Every structure is written in structure tokens, then in C-alpha cells.
Amino acid sequence: MTIKAVFFDFFNTLVDYDPPRERLQVAACREFGIEIEPQAMRQALSGGDQLYYQEIARLPESKRSAMEKMDLYARYEAKVLQEVGVEVSDEEALKIMAKFGALMRQLGAKFVLFDDVEPALAQLKGRGLTLGLITNFDRDLPPICDELGLSSYLDFLVTSLAVGAVKPDPAIFNAALERAGVNASEAMHVGDQYHSDVLGARNAGISPLLIDRDDLHPEISDCPRIRSLEEVVGYL
Structure with a gap:
């Protein structure tokens, strides 16, 4: 698919x-x-x-x-x-x-984008993909995303606070699927946490990618593991 x-x-x-x-x-x-x-x-x-x-x-x-x-x-x-x-x-x-x-x-201390974020999102957006955010972060994200320049790339944000469920609960992933208007088999989720991101996405039927920039988890072999977001396009 x-x-x-x-x-x-x-x-x-x-x-x-x-x-x-x-x-x-x-x-x-x-x-x-x-x-x-x-x-x-x-x-x-x-x-x-x-x-x-x-x-x-x-x-x-x-x-x-x-x-x-x-x-x-x-x-x-x-x-x-x-x-x-x-x-x-x-x-x-x-x-x-x-x-x-x-x-x-x-x-x-403030939030800053990793260097690979904008090139990766621009590349994915240029391919016509729908891009969304799924997070357990419970602060007001829209103004933060605006300030960081993420809003121009992201089609929607799904937060645990809004959904009433936290990753790895399938409910938060299902909310993202509904917002994107796609089936689980047509979606991919990228995150740095094996338990909440990889297992959560997989349990919702979504293909997971583990981002491990510092190579901290070489023991994980049951899902693709990438060092840069610019590698995401290779798994589409």
C-alpha cells in the first residue's frame, strides 16, 4: 500500500x-x-x-x-x-x-528544530504527503509550532490533551488517521520512543520508524531505525 x-x-x-x-x-x-x-x-x-x-x-x-x-x-x-x-x-x-x-x-531554554527537520519536511511535503504531529506533550502547541516554522509543513496536530489518550494508546493514532483521511496501512509514524512511538503505531496498524540520532538503541531490530529524518523518504 x-x-x-x-x-x-x-x-x-x-x-x-x-x-x-x-x-x-x-x-x-x-x-x-x-x-x-x-x-x-x-x-x-x-x-x-x-x-x-x-x-x-x-x-x-x-x-x-x-x-x-x-x-x-x-x-x-x-x-x-x-x-x-x-x-x-x-x-x-x-x-x-x-x-x-x-x-x-x-x-x-527554548525549543529549537533539529537541523534535518525542515529539509526532510519540505521533501515529504513536495511529494504531496499529508504530514501530522502526534504528541503526549501537553502544552499549547500551535503557537510553538508557529514560532518554530513547523506550521507551514504540518497539516494538523494531535495532542494527548485534546484526544484524552496518550501514546501508545491506539486512540491517539486513530485520531491522526481520521484527521489525515487515510487508512492505517497508508500511514507511517516517526518517533524516538520504542514503547510509545513504535509499539503504539504498530498496534494501530501504522508502519513505525524509530529515529535514533545518537545511535543509543542498536539492540532494537524489529523495526527500521534511522539516524536522520532525511532518511524517511527512503521508507515510503
Whole structure:
């Protein structure tokens, strides 16, 4: 079946933070006497992200109490540090997370597009494909996409907040299929998370592509794995 629509995850697929998260996490940890190399931290953040996305798939952050959110943040930070062999208490994890948040605000961290995004989207758009966004990100995305220049490429946005379901729930993917006006066999989804993006898309009957820019997941072999969004066109 010919692919007529391509869906994308948002964070770590189309956008990153500037300054990068790993740099701010390294700085936050240093405040507490913990020294970690940026590249090791980048890989550790990937492990933390997996925990976070699996947790919000079980119970969305918007439905958690303040105490449950604090527990999630502590577990996230502890998982990140465990990935580099550092054990901390929940209290220490929350202090590091708070310092990380303070640094983000202090340095004006903002979303930026990865370098491959605009060339890849322009190429796909030029082929007449419908392009959409599927994300568990719960902030108001339209103005962010406008500011980043994504709106001129994307035909629609599907958010977990609007649908009431988070990836990997098939409901959020089905909402995207409905917006695109295509069957599942005519769609492809690109994302950086195996559990929420790859398995979620596959369970909805959509062909998945795992974007793994830093080659952090060589063990994954049951789906195509790409290093750049400019490779997407080769899988149509």
C-alpha cells in the first residue's frame, strides 16, 4: 500500500532544547558534587525518558496529584542518575531536578528544530504527503509550532490533551488517521520512543520508524531505525 501520510512525534524527534538538556543536567548535578560527562548524560536522559513516557502512558501527568507528580519527577531523576551508576535518595533527586528547572529558566531554554527537520519536511511535503504531529506533550502547541516554522509543513496536530489518550494508546493514532483521511496501512509514524512511538503505531496498524540520532538503541531490530529524518523518504 502506498504511504499517503507521515506522522511525527514532537520532542526529540522534531525539536530539542537549546541549551541542550544534557548540558543543564550536568551543571545541576555538579552543584551537588556529581560529575558526569555530557555524552554519558545524553544517553542517561534517554533511559529516564523511557521511564517517564511509560509512566504517563499508565497515568497521564495531567491526571496526577501534586504529590504523584513529585514522585514521578524524583523517579525520573533517580533513573537518569542510575543510568550512569549514581544512586541518590528521592530527596536528593528532587533537589537536582529543581536545580535543573532553575537553570532552564535562568538560561532561557527554548525549543529549537533539529537541523534535518525542515529539509526532510519540505521533501515529504513536495511529494504531496499529508504530514501530522502526534504528541503526549501537553502544552499549547500551535503557537510553538508557529514560532518554530513547523506550521507551514504540518497539516494538523494531535495532542494527548485534546484526544484524552496518550501514546501508545491506539486512540491517539486513530485520531491522526481520521484527521489525515487515510487508512492505517497508508500511514507511517516517526518517533524516538520504542514503547510509545513504535509499539503504539504498530498496534494501530501504522508502519513505525524509530529515529535514533545518537545511535543509543542498536539492540532494537524489529523495526527500521534511522539516524536522520532525511532518511524517511527512503521508507515510503
